[in-house]
Amino acid sequence: xxxxxxxxxxxxxxxxxxxxxxxxxxxxxxxxxxxxQQKPGKAPKLLIYAASILQSGVPSRFSxxxxxxxxxxxxxxxxxxxxxxxxxxxxxxxxxxFGQGTKLEIK
Amino acid sequence: xxxxxxxxGGLVQPGGSLRLSCAASGFTFSSYWMSWxxxxxxxxxxxxxxxxxxxxxxxxxxxxKGRFTISRDNAKNSLYLQMNSLRAEDTAxxxxxxxxxxxxxxxxxxxxxYWGQGxxxxxxx
Numbered sequence: 001x002x003x004x005x006x007x008x009x010x011x012x013x014x015x016x017x018x019x020x021x022x023x024x025x026x027x028x029x030x031x032x033x034x035x036x037q038q039k040p041g042k043a044p045k046l047l048i049y050a051a052s053i054l055q056s057g058v059p060s061r062f063s064x065x066x067x068x069x070x071x072x073x074x075x076x077x078x079x080x081x082x083x084x085x086x087x088x089x090x091x092x093x094x095x096x097x098f099g100q101g102t103k104l105e106i107k
Numbered sequence: 108x109x110x111x112x113x114x115x116g117g118l119v120q121p122g123g124s125l126r127l128s129c130a131a132s133g134f135t136f137s138s139y140w141m142s143w144x145x146x147x148x149x150x151x152x153x154x155x156x157x158x159x160x161x162x163x164x165x166x167x168x169x170x171x172k173g174r175f176t177i178s179r180d181n182a183k184n185s186l187y188l189q190m191n192s193l194r195a196e197d198t199a200x201x202x203x204x205x206x207x208x209x210x211x212x213x214x215x216x217x218x219x220x221y222w223g224q225g226x227x228x229x230x231x232x
């Protein structure tokens with residue numbers, strides 16, 4: 001199975017900061033990668049798919065990039081509602097696999 | 108409005124069985140692949156299985172192969188997960204999710220665009 005490694009595992013930041021989260025695949029996955037946001041006690045929410053396509057209704061401060069093995073999720077200016085845990089998910093081949101998550105906390 | 112509502116979770120003894128259901132509404136169920144994803148308490152997300160629109164293809168994570176069976180009834184707009192030989196490590200919130208099924212430039216992607224609220228499965232004696 002393809003392993004997805006996110007970094008950092010946790011991150012402290014302030015409102016207004018620019019934040020970048022990285023996801024690395026153990027082998028090339030083209031651009032078959034999505035990013036999800038999860039808040040405590042809630043289901044995950046799709047933010048980005050195909051590495052860089054913004055899901056409908058998601059604020060434009062979220063962006064994604066990358067292909068092959070290295071991917072990034074960027075939040076251009078953190079808002080209070082963005083503090084959550086973020087996961088990447090590869091859907092290049094089976095089994096699909098998630099990264100271990102990045103917890104974004106308020107500094 | 109797209110809605111996915113899971114049911115069937117609960118407490119079961121190790122070695123036991125449980126069948127989860129996911130009732131879908133607000134979209135043409137038979138036009139979408141569907142998935143199950145789980146999350147153990149305090150842990151990350153784990154993709155479990157998915158199933159093609161007509162049920163003809165099914166894929167599983169290795170840890171559940173031979174024990175779990177994903178199925179669907181398009182006439183009832185419902186997705187199922189039959190879980191047998193349950194282990195303590197299967198304890199988790201189980202989410203059903205819709206695969207967006209986006210295709211462009213000859214490539215197709217299956218991000219999970221709608222999720223249910225989850226149902227808790229606890230395997231314990």
